[in-house]
Structure formats: structure tokens, C-alpha cells
Amino acid sequence: MERVPLTASGLKRLEEELKQLKFFERPAIIKAIEEARAHGDLSENAEYHAARERQSFIEGRIGELENKVSRAEVIDFTKLSGDSVKFGATVTIKDEDTAEVLKYQIVGADEADIKKGLLSVTSPLARGLIGKSKNSVVEVPTPRGDKGYKILQIEFV
Numbered sequence: 001m002e003r004v005p006l007t008a009s010g011l012k013r014l015e016e017e018l019k020q021l022k023f024f025e026r027p028a029i030i031k032a033i034e035e036a037r038a039h040g041d042l043s044e045n046a047e048y049h050a051a052r053e054r055q056s057f058i059e060g061r062i063g064e065l066e067n068k069v070s071r072a073e074v075i076d077f078t079k080l081s082g083d084s085v086k087f088g089a090t091v092t093i094k095d096e097d098t099a100e101v102l103k104y105q106i107v108g109a110d111e112a113d114i115k116k117g118l119l120s121v122t123s124p125l126a127r128g129l130i131g132k133s134k135n136s137v138v139e140v141p142t143p144r145g146d147k148g149y150k151i152l153q154i155e156f157v
Contacts, residue, residue, distance in 0.1 A: 002071065003073035004071045004072050004109075004110070005073050005075055005087055005108045005121060006073065006074055006075070006107075006108040006110065006111060007075065007088060007111060008074050010107060011072050011074050014065055014069055014072070014110060015069060017061075021065070025058050026055075026058055026059075026062070029051055029058055032047075032051040033051045033052060033055060035047075036048035036051050075087055077157075078156065078157070081156055083154065084132060085106065085130050085132050085133075085154055086130060087106055087107075087121055088105070088107070088156060089154050089155065089156055090104070090105045090106075090154075090156070090157055091103070091104055091105075091106065091151060091153070091154055091155075092152040092153040092155075093129070093138075093152060094149065094150045094152055095148075096147070096148035097147065097148070104118070104119035104125075104126075105118055105119065106126045106130070107119065109122045124140050124142070125138075125149070128149075129149075133151070133154070134151050134153065135151060135152075138151065
């Protein structure tokens with residue numbers, strides 16, 4: 001079974017979402033379905049069909065989260081060090097075209113949020129950075145052609 005790399009905070013967020021769905025959302029949707037059933041003819045009952053659709057989404061998400069949590073491999077990046085980029089590293093890079101300086105932490109796919117500086121380990125940029133060292137120039141394929149980034153700093157914080 002393939003492991004899912006996560007930071008401790010990423011695992012905690014997944015577990016909190018799972019708890020919310022199982023103990024609050026699921027009971028609420030069951031109640032909504034019961035209420036919609038009480039309104040009569042189910043074939044023309046939009047509330048019932050909407051509630052059933054929501055229930056299907058919730059059950060699917062619960063299954064997905066349970067699977068990921070059970071396969072989670074928490075990587076404590078505070079214990080990592082070194083001169084090359086790896087999972088959990090915070091990397092400062094410079095766009096070779098625009099000279100814009102960007103800072104990202106490489107995290108698991110489920111915890112990625114580019115607006116917060118959390119870059120998915122599966123993204124093309126992260127895959128290009130992994131294994132490289134400070135002052136390396138990385139070429140990353142984009143829809144508009146390859147983009148170059150220079151690694152300015154690697155931290156494990």
C-alpha cells in the first residue's frame with residue numbers, strides 16, 4: 001500500500017475534517033433526508049434528491065479521508081537537514097524571467113495551498129526542485145514553455 005506523505009499539521013487537518021464529516025455533517029444530512037421523506041412523493045421531491053446527493057458526497061469524502069489517514073506517513077521536517085531540497089523543506093527561489101522571489105514549503109498533496117506558500121510535492125515545480133541544492137537553476141515545464149528558477153535558500157524550519 002502506497003504511503004501518503006504529510007506533515008503533522010497536514011495530518012491533523014485531515015483528521016479534523018474527517019471528524020467534522022462523521023460526527024456533524026453525516027448526522028445532519030441523515031436528519032435532512034428523513035425530513036424530506038416526510039414531505040411525500042420522493043420522485044418529485046427536490047429536497048430529498050439534494051440531500052441524497054449531499055449524503056453521497058459526504059460518504060465519498062469520508063472514505064477518501066479514512067484511506068489517506070490510514071496510509072499517512074508523517075514526516076517531521078524539523079529533524080531534517082542538508083543541502084538539498086526534500087519533502088518539508090522551505091525553499092526560496094527566484095524567477096529567472098521576472099526576478100520575483102518566491103518562498104514555498106514542500107508539503108503533501110492534500111495540504112498544498114499556494115496562497116499560503118505550501119507547494120504540493122507532486123507539482124511540477126516541487127518535482128523539479130527535489131534533490132537540487134542552493135544556487136542550482138531548475139527548468140520547470142509550464143503550458144507557456146519552460147520556466148527557470150534559481151534556488152536561493154533551503155531551510156528546514
